[in-house]
Amino acid sequence: MARVYDDERLAGVYQSGNEMPDRSLRDWTHLIGSFTDRPTPAVVEIGAGTGMFCSAMARWLNASTVVGVDTSVPMLTQARLLNAHPSVRYVVGTAESVPTASDRFDLALLSRVVHHLPDRVRAARELARVLRPGGAVVIRTTFRERLDALVYDYWPRLRELDAQRFPSRSELLDDFAAAGFTVRSVTSFARPVTASLRDYHARMTSRPQSKFTQLTAAEFQEGLRRLRADAQEEPTTRPVPVIERYDVAVLSAP
Ligand SMILES: C[S@@+](CC[C@H](N)C(=O)[O-])C[C@H]1O[C@@H](n2cnc3c(N)ncnc32)[C@H](O)[C@@H]1O
Numbered sequence: 001m002a003r004v005y006d007d008e009r010l011a012g013v014y015q016s017g018n019e020m021p022d023r024s025l026r027d028w029t030h031l032i033g034s035f036t037d038r039p040t041p042a043v044v045e046i047g048a049g050t051g052m053f054c055s056a057m058a059r060w061l062n063a064s065t066v067v068g069v070d071t072s073v074p075m076l077t078q079a080r081l082l083n084a085h086p087s088v089r090y091v092v093g094t095a096e097s098v099p100t101a102s103d104r105f106d107l108a109l110l111s112r113v114v115h116h117l118p119d120r121v122r123a124a125r126e127l128a129r130v131l132r133p134g135g136a137v138v139i140r141t142t143f144r145e146r147l148d149a150l151v152y153d154y155w156p157r158l159r160e161l162d163a164q165r166f167p168s169r170s171e172l173l174d175d176f177a178a179a180g181f182t183v184r185s186v187t188s189f190a191r192p193v194t195a196s197l198r199d200y201h202a203r204m205t206s207r208p209q210s211k212f213t214q215l216t217a218a219e220f221q222e223g224l225r226r227l228r229a230d231a232q233e234e235p236t237t238r239p240v241p242v243i244e245r246y247d248v249a250v251l252s253a254p
Helices: 008-020 022-033 054-061 073-082 122-131 155-166 169-178 197-204 210-214 217-233
Strands: 044-045 066-071 088-092 103-110 131-142 181-193 240-254
Touching: 008 073, 008 197, 022 054, 022 103, 022 181, 044 054, 044 088, 054 066, 054 088, 054 103, 066 073, 103 181, 122 155, 122 169, 155 210, 169 181, 169 240, 181 197, 181 217, 197 217, 197 240, 210 217, 217 240
Parallel strands: 044 066, 044 103, 066 088, 103 131
Antiparallel strands: 131 240, 181 240
């Protein structure tokens, strides 16, 4: 799975396949912002991808600066195209080696990225370096204990595969504790990602997440066929929004 986001095709479909309604994005952004008391926080997002949260934090958190760090040049190219903002800078870098000065940020966001990190303790130490003492890291992820997203109903083998690569709650917290972080809270939060199952099916046709690279073409098509059949049954007059829940761990930097 390493560097799968270097694929231009995946980078090109990521934003449309993973965006959420404005209201959901705003609610998420306000939740993330609630973990800093700075009125104009300096923010870093590690694994910023196509920049959906970077521009949202610049707009809705009144962030003084947002630095979006990612290993993938194609993802950052999309971010600069789709989520440019005067307060946001996108830079190539890794969680393990963030190309910025020390004690620089009030808030760090890691959204859907911790399962990609080859050395979480090293990444946590690097976050401790770039955050000011007491700064907050917000980790938006799915703990191994709760792999209940709709995607697994249609592609059940993805649940087995993700159970091997997503950290458990205690593994994640232990790795950050090893770097000197203290836990502030662990909760979860859910918001609609599409307005209907039809919309969800439409976005899945583009295989917009790295996890799909682990399936054969036949496995992918079989899940998509079942999803399409269910989406076609959905009454157009009563669409059912698809809601995704994420675990949210918040820790304070040493
Ligand atoms: C699933 S995407 C998440 C994008 C965005 N944060 C979101 O929530 O939609 C994961 C991103 O993490 C990046 N990534 C993977 N390993 C990384 C690492 N070691 N350091 C920084 N970014 C990494 C990938 O290139 C990809 O853009």
